[in-house]
Amino acid sequence: MPNAPRSLPRSRARHHPRRRTVPPAVQATRIAALEAEVQELRELLALERANYEADHEAVVEAQRELELSRERYGDLYDCAPVGYVLLDRNGFIREENLTAARMLGVPRERLHNSLLSHYVVREDRRKVLQHLARCRAGSRDEVVTGELRMTGAGGRLLSIMLTTRTQPRLPAPSAAARFHTSLVDITARKQSEEALRESEAKYRILFENMAEQVHFWQLIRDEAGRIKTWRLVDANQATLKSWGRTRGETIGRTADEIFPGATRRFLPIVRRIFREAWPHSWEMYLPDLGQHLRMTSVPIGEH
Numbered sequence: 001m002p003n004a005p006r007s008l009p010r011s012r013a014r015h016h017p018r019r020r021t022v023p024p025a026v027q028a029t030r031i032a033a034l035e036a037e038v039q040e041l042r043e044l045l046a047l048e049r050a051n052y053e054a055d056h057e058a059v060v061e062a063q064r065e066l067e068l069s070r071e072r073y074g075d076l077y078d079c080a081p082v083g084y085v086l087l088d089r090n091g092f093i094r095e096e097n098l099t100a101a102r103m104l105g106v107p108r109e110r111l112h113n114s115l116l117s118h119y120v121v122r123e124d125r126r127k128v129l130q131h132l133a134r135c136r137a138g139s140r141d142e143v144v145t146g147e148l149r150m151t152g153a154g155g156r157l158l159s160i161m162l163t164t165r166t167q168p169r170l171p172a173p174s175a176a177a178r179f180h181t182s183l184v185d186i187t188a189r190k191q192s193e194e195a196l197r198e199s200e201a202k203y204r205i206l207f208e209n210m211a212e213q214v215h216f217w218q219l220i221r222d223e224a225g226r227i228k229t230w231r232l233v234d235a236n237q238a239t240l241k242s243w244g245r246t247r248g249e250t251i252g253r254t255a256d257e258i259f260p261g262a263t264r265r266f267l268p269i270v271r272r273i274f275r276e277a278w279p280h281s282w283e284m285y286l287p288d289l290g291q292h293l294r295m296t297s298v299p300i301g302e303h
Contacts, residue, residue: 083183087164091116091132100183105153121157124148131162135179138166147186159190213239213293219274219302220254227271229254229263233303242289259288273297 077084083100085093093114101108104119117128127148134144144164152158161184207214215235222228231254240247245258255262273280281296 082185085116085181085183087116087132087135087179087181089132089136089177089179091128094178103152103158103183103185104150105156119150121149121151124150131164132179135164135166136177142166150183152185157187158185159187160184161186207234207236210236211238213242215239216303217255219270227267227274229256229267230270231255232258242291259286270297274299 078098080097080099083103084095084097085100086095088094093111093116096108096111098108101111104111106119117125120128127146131144131146131148138144142165144162144166146162148160148162150158150160162181163184164179164181166179213236216233217230218233219230220228231252232250235243235247235250240250243250243258250258255266269280269282277299279296279298281294283292283294285292
């Protein structure tokens, strides 16, 4: 029997989803929204850029002001009337101003990173170590001062006042401690003090060896400001010999404690002297001493 013709296989139908067509109105709405969002981003970016440029300009201006401030500070620091140095914990000079270099008579580059004690007279170098020890042990913002002698320009001997403001206490092994220190030349003041001491010594010798009786009194006033009495401040040897008293028996005592009734006797004269503010001389017999004396009183302030 002849073979029956085979039936051809049916091609399997494939399912293709149909594209949904977006209505034109919806598309227009979406496009408009995207454009609005892009525009908003552009405006935000422009604002951020403007803020950045303003901030950048402010930073540049601040840097410019900082540089000017540093220049002004540098001029002030270098031209200050006193010397300034920055010391480390071991006494090395890490920074210095021109005044310090001129004061010590050395170039600034030579002074830099040198030991401060190198310019201190040998007898006072221990004072530098003691000063640094006090600085290292000091609390925050404590002021440490000291006096020592240094060799200045031309080998001139200078009396220097060291003043250091300490920093917060650091760990013992730390080498980061820095001490801002001023060097003030007090040579003229020390010379004046020495001259004054010499003058006082000469005055004391003259005062004690005068043949005339000389004594100084200080006024004592009441609450209304009226002269009440006076107290002995000093008396020379001629006075004490005439009175028959010692310094311990008289110095610091009132007139009535030394000579009872003296205030009542001399008060009118004393008031007149200080009212007229002029020296006054008079003669008087003093029965306590058995002496007839000519006296001269000179008002000096409250003495």
